[in-house]
Structure formats: C-alpha cells, structure tokens
Amino acid sequence: MINFDYVKPSTQKAAIDALNKDASSQFIAGGTNLVDLMKRGVVSPEKLIDITNLPLKNIEQQKGFIRIGALALNSDVAEHELITKKLPLLSQALKAGASPQLRNMATVGGNMMQRTRCTYFYDLTMPCNKRQPGSGCGAIKGYNRMHAIFGASDKCIAVHPSDMCVALTALDATVVISSSKGDRRxxxxxxxxxxxxxxxxxxxxxxxxxxxxxxxxxxxxxxxxSLYVKIRDRASYAFALVSVAAALDIKGNTIVNARLAMGGVAHKPWRLTAAENFLKGKTISLENFKQAATIAMKDAKAYEHNNFKLRLAPNTIVETLKKVSGIT
Amino acid sequence: MSQEKAFIKDESLHNARRKFLKQSSALTALALAPPSLIKAADGNLDEKASALFEKQSLKIEVNGIQHELSVEPRVTLLDLLREQLHLTGSKKGCDYGQCGACTVHVNGKRVLSCLSLAIMQDGKKIRTIEGLADGDNLHPMQQAFIKHDGFQCGYCTPGQIMSAIACVNEGHANNEDDIRQNMSGNICRCGAYPNIVDAIMEVKQKGGPL
Known part of the structure; x- marks a missing residue:
C-alpha cells in the first residue's frame, strides 16, 4: 500500500474543510472496501480523513421517518429495535450482506460508497473505464457472469454490490448530504x-x-x-447474483401499493417502477405476479456469461412476491 | 531476532529515510516521491514533506497490556500485531477481508484486522487469540475446539475461535443454522465445519461469560 497522510478531525466542519483543502484526500470510516482497494493499488489517496469520531451514529425515530446516521454500523442498524420492528426489510438486507466481522466495521454511508466488485475493476492489468476512463471495458467481451442486465452502457456493465441499498431504494429513503454550503436531500x-x-x-x-x-x-x-430475497452462489457470504426487495400494502386480497427493487442486475439499485404500477390495485395471484415479472424484465439485456439472469431474475421476483403475500 | 534488536533496526531505517529526504536532490526525489511530496519539495518544504513518511503515535491495549507505539498510517492492525508486537496467532490468510483468519476483537466486537488500519484503533482495546488462555488453562472455546476436533491444519483456527466467541456473545449461536450463518465469514479449507459447529454448540449450551 502506498503510504498516505492521516488526520482525524473531531467536527463535521473540520472534516469537510480538510476534504476541500486537499484534492487527493478521501474520507475513511469502516474502510472495508477502501483499504482493500488501496492494498490492490486501485486507488491511492494521499490523505485519509478518518471521520469515525463524528457524532453521526444515531438511529432515531422522527416524525414520519427513521433517521439513521451515516456512521451507524451495518450490524448496529440490522439489530436495532426500531429497524427490526418498523423496517424489517432493511434489517434482512443488511444481514444478507458481507459477514458479521465486516458488518461490525462497515457504516451506512460507506456501504453506499462501496465500489463495484467487477474483477476487471480490481485487476490493474486489465482495461476498465471505471478505474481508468478511456481504457476500455474488459467485462463486455470477457467473463461477465456477475454483470448487469439493466441500464448498462458500452463503457461499463458492472453492478453495484450492496444489499442495503436495494432495500433503501424500495423503501423510498432520502439521503442527507452536507457540505460547506449547507445540507441538501x-x-x-x-x-x-x-x-x-x-x-x-x-x-x-x-x-x-x-x-x-x-x-x-x-x-x-x-x-x-416485506421481504428481501438474495440468490447467490453459496448460502451465505457472497455477492448477489440477483436479489429482490419487495414491500406490499395489502388490503384483503388486493395489492393497494407495491414497492420493488432488484440488486445484482445494474450499476445502481434497480427500482421496478413499471411492475409496481402494474400490481397497483391487482389481486394477489400467481398470474399477476408472473405478469409483473415479465413487465419488470422488458428491457433486460444479457451478455455471454450472464444469460442465466434473464430467467433467474423474473423467477426470483415471482418467488419473492409469492412469499411476501403468503401464497404457495 | 529479539524485540529490542528489531526496534533498533526499525529506528535506524527511519532515520536513514529522514536523512535521505533532507539530502536528496530534486531529481531523485522526483523519481521516488509521491506528487504531494514533489509539490512540497518545490516550495523548500522538505521537513514538512517528510511528514508523509513520518510515523504517528498510537496508544492501544492488546490483551490487557498497554502499548505506546508509532506506526505509518498504512500499517494494518494485523501487521502491527504480527510484525511489531510479535503476536503471530492472528493469521494472514487472504489479506483482503475474504477469509476471516485475521479475526480479532476490538472493544469486544469481532472485526477483520487485515482491513483495519492500526492508526484508526487509537485508544481501543484489542483481544487476540493469545489473550484467551489464563496461564495453562485454555479458554472454554479453545477446549471445545480440541475436544470436537474443530480443525485440521489449524491455520484458520485462531480466527475461527475469535469469531466463535463473538458469535456466542452476540446471541447468534442459537442453533446449527444460526451458527453456520453467523460463522460464514470464516473459511476453513480443510472443511472442519461440522466439528466447529459442535464445539460452538457445546460452549453455548454450557453458558457463562466468554
């Protein structure tokens, strides 16, 4: 690892000032992805600003929403009573990600900022437009089994690896961002x-x-x-091939509203808005769920090695909807 | 090599590096230095620039013993434990956070020491496999691993045991599935998993603080 300078400010203002002062500086919190990337030489910031002293770890009930500090640990969020009771989908998604040791280190903000696990991004001997813009994409004609089926471009077909972010997308969360100019949402x-x-x-x-x-x-x-279903190569501790976060507002046998998002299929958590709209007002039935899955898959495009996702993804949508609505 | 000798060697290297930085010509510096160092050297800020290679002070407690150390920011907790404190029980398996062999407890929580920067542990309490036994009396989890033959080659065992203790303490060892799910961050290529699960089940059933 290339050496770097290290500072640990004790206020948010000092941390943001330090970031503004030095173009090659970066925040570090859990470090589970950043230290990995620095060891491999994928990134090499000249200064790390350790933000773990900042008071951003609280998880609290506010009027109409739950506020989770950016430095709350993934394990603390997953086990927090407010989250397990009111946002079980988020708790399930967090527990589906990484390992207990990593969840004890990783923060909510860091989880959002983690980079793709595309092997071409990590391999310095291969081209990668994400790592080195203009160098090409090794994955498009390479081994692309883990890669995107939605929203990719001819520059990049990587996927975002987070489980937590898929749940937060389905739950219509808001990101609070601070800078020297104030806050924005x-x-x-x-x-x-x-x-x-x-x-x-x-x-x-x-x-x-x-x-x-x-x-x-x-x-x-x-x-x-609500339910988070993650399909992966082994039973635990692996990135998603496909995952589905689903939350249904059900009255009697009717779906009043639906929230659906997928992981492992795109460069960002993939919200299934068209399928949600289709399900609105529909009765709970296998036929409707299959149609919703077909609608969700409309613009999917596979590459040489991830063709299986074109079947795995709709099947996972249907299975998740069946489980969450209680039909067998 | 004794600890004392290692220290002296380390210090002399450190001094040599400082001397080099102060005396080197701009050309040599250009070839070897990171961009910010070059910028600093341009402004005759050699002394300030050497801060990039300077060690920072660190106070940590490891297995009940206080240490005042100085480390480069890039040193991981695992390397600090193994190379500076000579606690080689925590293993470097993959070094990329994928195998769990480096698992230690920081302030009572299990973490991966290979992905933790030592400098970020300032003021914290570290517990490693070396801190478990009380003299010749092994920790209950160590005893259970021996009794149930929870290892073959033994390389992953320190990480497995540190993780297993945390797994029980977290309340995540309620049944076999629970244990398997919550021990999934520790890979055992010999495949001792069934015996590891048995060892953890036994410790859990006996109860008591770990």
Missing amino acids: IPFADFHRLPGNNPEKDNNLQRGEMITAIEVPDNDVFTKN
Missing part, C-alpha cells in the same frame, strides 16, 4: 448513477460533500408484508 433512487459515458462516477455525490444521514419513511403499511 436527494431521493435514494437518485443517489447512484447508471454508467453511461462516465462509469468512473458511481454516484451523484459532489467533491466536498459528505453523506450525513439516511431518512427512511416510517410507513406502517409496508412493514407487515
């Missing part, structure tokens, strides 16, 4: 980006900004019928 679904011509940009966070909290609507109607 953006919908969670607008935080991450599609690759387009600039796959080096994973998200819409600007230089000089810090994620300080996530606000998740405390929407009781979705609490009861």
Whole structure:
C-alpha cells in the first residue's frame, strides 16, 4: 500500500474543510472496501480523513421517518429495535450482506460508497473505464457472469454490490448530504448513477460533500408484508447474483401499493417502477405476479456469461412476491 | 531476532529515510516521491514533506497490556500485531477481508484486522487469540475446539475461535443454522465445519461469560 497522510478531525466542519483543502484526500470510516482497494493499488489517496469520531451514529425515530446516521454500523442498524420492528426489510438486507466481522466495521454511508466488485475493476492489468476512463471495458467481451442486465452502457456493465441499498431504494429513503454550503436531500433512487459515458462516477455525490444521514419513511403499511430475497452462489457470504426487495400494502386480497427493487442486475439499485404500477390495485395471484415479472424484465439485456439472469431474475421476483403475500 | 534488536533496526531505517529526504536532490526525489511530496519539495518544504513518511503515535491495549507505539498510517492492525508486537496467532490468510483468519476483537466486537488500519484503533482495546488462555488453562472455546476436533491444519483456527466467541456473545449461536450463518465469514479449507459447529454448540449450551 502506498503510504498516505492521516488526520482525524473531531467536527463535521473540520472534516469537510480538510476534504476541500486537499484534492487527493478521501474520507475513511469502516474502510472495508477502501483499504482493500488501496492494498490492490486501485486507488491511492494521499490523505485519509478518518471521520469515525463524528457524532453521526444515531438511529432515531422522527416524525414520519427513521433517521439513521451515516456512521451507524451495518450490524448496529440490522439489530436495532426500531429497524427490526418498523423496517424489517432493511434489517434482512443488511444481514444478507458481507459477514458479521465486516458488518461490525462497515457504516451506512460507506456501504453506499462501496465500489463495484467487477474483477476487471480490481485487476490493474486489465482495461476498465471505471478505474481508468478511456481504457476500455474488459467485462463486455470477457467473463461477465456477475454483470448487469439493466441500464448498462458500452463503457461499463458492472453492478453495484450492496444489499442495503436495494432495500433503501424500495423503501423510498432520502439521503442527507452536507457540505460547506449547507445540507441538501436527494431521493435514494437518485443517489447512484447508471454508467453511461462516465462509469468512473458511481454516484451523484459532489467533491466536498459528505453523506450525513439516511431518512427512511416510517410507513406502517409496508412493514407487515416485506421481504428481501438474495440468490447467490453459496448460502451465505457472497455477492448477489440477483436479489429482490419487495414491500406490499395489502388490503384483503388486493395489492393497494407495491414497492420493488432488484440488486445484482445494474450499476445502481434497480427500482421496478413499471411492475409496481402494474400490481397497483391487482389481486394477489400467481398470474399477476408472473405478469409483473415479465413487465419488470422488458428491457433486460444479457451478455455471454450472464444469460442465466434473464430467467433467474423474473423467477426470483415471482418467488419473492409469492412469499411476501403468503401464497404457495 | 529479539524485540529490542528489531526496534533498533526499525529506528535506524527511519532515520536513514529522514536523512535521505533532507539530502536528496530534486531529481531523485522526483523519481521516488509521491506528487504531494514533489509539490512540497518545490516550495523548500522538505521537513514538512517528510511528514508523509513520518510515523504517528498510537496508544492501544492488546490483551490487557498497554502499548505506546508509532506506526505509518498504512500499517494494518494485523501487521502491527504480527510484525511489531510479535503476536503471530492472528493469521494472514487472504489479506483482503475474504477469509476471516485475521479475526480479532476490538472493544469486544469481532472485526477483520487485515482491513483495519492500526492508526484508526487509537485508544481501543484489542483481544487476540493469545489473550484467551489464563496461564495453562485454555479458554472454554479453545477446549471445545480440541475436544470436537474443530480443525485440521489449524491455520484458520485462531480466527475461527475469535469469531466463535463473538458469535456466542452476540446471541447468534442459537442453533446449527444460526451458527453456520453467523460463522460464514470464516473459511476453513480443510472443511472442519461440522466439528466447529459442535464445539460452538457445546460452549453455548454450557453458558457463562466468554
């Protein structure tokens, strides 16, 4: 690892000032992805700003939403009583990610900022437009079994690896971002980006900004019928081939509202808006779920090695909807 | 090599590096130094620039013993334990956070020491496999691993045991599935998993603080 300078500010203002002062500086919190990337030489910041002293770890009930500090640990969020009771989908998604040791280190903000696990991004001997813009994409004609089927470009077909972010997308969360200019809020679904011509940009966070909290609507109607299903190569501790976060507002036998998002299929958590709209007002039935899955898969495009996702993804949508609505 | 000798060697290297930085010509510096160092050297800020290679002070408690150390920011907790404190029980398996062999407890929580920067542990309490036994009396989890033959080659065992203790303490060892799910961050290529699960089940059933 190339050496770097290290500072540990004790206030948010000092941390943001330090970031603005030095163009090659970066925040570090859990470090589970950043230290890995630095060891491999994928990134080499000249200064790390340790933000773990900042008071951003609280998980609290506010009017109409639950506010989760950006530095709350993945394990603490997953086990927190407010989350297990009111946002079980988020708790399930967090527990489906990484390992207990990593969840004890990783923060909510860091989880959002983690980079893709595309092997071409990590392999310095291969081209990668995300790591080195303009160098090409090793995955498009390479071994692309783990890669995107939605929203990819001819520059990049990597997927975002987070489980937590899939749940937060389905739950209509809001990201609170602070900078020297003050705070701004953006919908969670607008935080991450599609690759387009600039796959080096994973998200819409600007230089000089810090994620300080996530606000998740405390929407009781979705609490009861929600589920995160993750399909992976082994039973635990692996990235998703495909995952589905589903939350249904059910009255009698009718779906009043649906929230659906997928992981492992795109450069960002993939919200299934068209399928949600289709399900609105429909009765609970296998036929409707199959149709919703077909609608969700409309623009899917596979590459040489991830063709299986074109069947796995709709099947996982149907299975998740069946389980969450209680039909067998 | 004794600890004392290792220290002296380390210090002399450190001094040599400082001397080099101060005396080197701009050309040599250009070839070897990171960009910010070059910028600093341009402004005759050699002394300030050497801060990039300077060690920072660190106070940590490891297995009940206080240490005042100085480390480069890039040193991981695992390397600090193994190379500076000579606690080689925590193993470097993959070094990329995928195998769990480096698992230690920081302030009572299990973490991966290979992905933890030592400098970020300032003021914290570390517990490693060396801190478990009380003299010749092994920790209950160590005894259970021996009794149930919870290892073959033994390389992953320190990480397995540190993780297993945390798994029980977290309340995540309620049944076999629970244990398997919550021990999934520790890979055993010999495949001792069934015996590891038995060892953890036994310790859990006996109860008591770990």
